[in-house]
Amino acid sequence: MSEGVSSKTDTVTNTKWILKRRPQGAFDPEKDAGMVSEEMHMATSCGDDEIVIEVDTLSVDAFIRTMLDEEAYHGAIDLGKTIPALGYGKVVYSGKNANKKVGSTVQCMMGAQRFATVKASDAFPKMDLPRMSSTASLGLLGVTTGFTAYAGIFYVCKPPKKGDTVVITAAAGAVGSVAVQLAKSTGARVIGIAGGPRKNQYLIDDLQLDGSVDYKDSTKTVAQQLEETCPNGIDFIYDNVGGQILDDMLLKINPNARVVICGAVSQYNSGKLNKGLVQGPSNYLKLAERGATMKGFNVMQYLHKLPFMLFGMFWLNLRGKVTMNEHIETGIESFPKALNHLFTGASIGKCLVAVKSGNTTADKKKD
Ligand SMILES: NC(=O)c1ccc[n+]([C@@H]2O[C@H](COP(=O)([O-])OP(=O)(O)OC[C@H]3O[C@@H](n4cnc5c(N)ncnc54)[C@H](OP(=O)(O)O)[C@@H]3O)[C@@H](O)[C@H]2O)c1
The missing domain is CATH 3.90.180.10 (Medium-chain alcohol dehydrogenases, catalytic domain)
Structure with a gap:
């Protein structure tokens, strides 16, 4: 005892x-x-x-x-x-x-x-x-949420910069809603992808994004909406969703684009994870055509950056740039x-x- x-x-x-x-x-x-x-x-x-x-x-x-x-x-x-x-x-x-x-x-x-x-x-x-x-x-200060967004935007690949077009999936979710705000703080043009009018309105009205794509919209495909919201192509993708939406985004990447793979939530209910059956990006050759980079990450690989991420998040929150x-x-x-x-x-x-x-x-x- x-x-x-x-x-x-x-x-x-x-x-x-x-x-x-x-x-x-x-x-x-x-x-x-x-x-x-x-x-x-x-x-x-x-x-x-x-x-x-x-x-x-x-x-x-x-x-x-x-x-x-x-x-x-x-x-x-x-x-x-x-x-x-x-x-x-x-x-x-x-x-x-x-x-x-x-x-x-x-x-x-x-x-x-x-x-x-x-x-x-x-x-x-x-x-x-x-x-x-x-x-x-x-x-915001959670390793699996705020710091996952922070690492994916700033450390995995060359971060977005002013003038870039950034597209982020599951943009009204926990990781995604922080990632879109961090991307906005760089001066980039940011488009969020989310399901349904309520979330798309949240992205535009509350998070002040430059555009949004409703992947549940039955009147327009994601590809059509990307065509409208990203007329000059995509320079940076932060993907939480995978599947068809990732494929649609890959068709629009610009030369030297960065594609950060954070997760693939569209596949998690499929029962196919770890069985070689995940719906992969069939448009991956666009990476070769455009000299683009696709890189995945696990936030645990960036824990050595924690002090910088903590300070960065605190500072951006203090200035009203990032909220949750x-x-x-x-x-x-x-x-x-x-x-x-x-x-x-x-x-x-x-x-x-x-x-x-x-x-x-x-x-x-x-x-
Ligand atoms: N790499 C890492 O170290 C790391 C760490 C933490 C999290 N993650 C990843 O980050 C992503 C977000 O995780 P979270 O915990 O913050 O969850 P979350 O974004 O709060 O919730 C998941 C979101 O995914 C969207 N979604 C669900 N099914 C979908 C589908 N079939 N197609 C498109 N969108 C769909 C939903 O939004 P809608 O209403 O818009 O559909 C929902 O808001 C996940 O992929 C997770 O695995 C990665």
């Missing part, structure tokens, strides 16, 4: 979402996930080098869907295991060798649950900066629904789940 330190009570009820079945296509919360509650006696369940965290807020990220498949780049989770999610919360129990203070707020991979038991060395102090919302550590819309669902019950928002297009900006209801002080706009 661990002789750790507890905040108040030794026994809590944990409620968590487990993977019941591998999704067959789109994630089906009813069939693929199950919510279970269990009593947790912290002193016996928490190892000496572990801590128990009372989860405050969870980040809903597209990569979670890929981890529900049998094979996954980020690691597939086993059936019966807790659905993964990044988040932050308060340490309520600390094992005797765990170097974390009860009452401190930490951030790490904690899973879709109310109480997470994690190795103390995997948890980091939550990052808070003046003037930013308390949830910014998962959004947050879509917040409340209660652990809402987690699967929130995950589906990323694929149905229901959320704008960063999708979060406020697990400890009423305790999240997200002070930015919420849609």
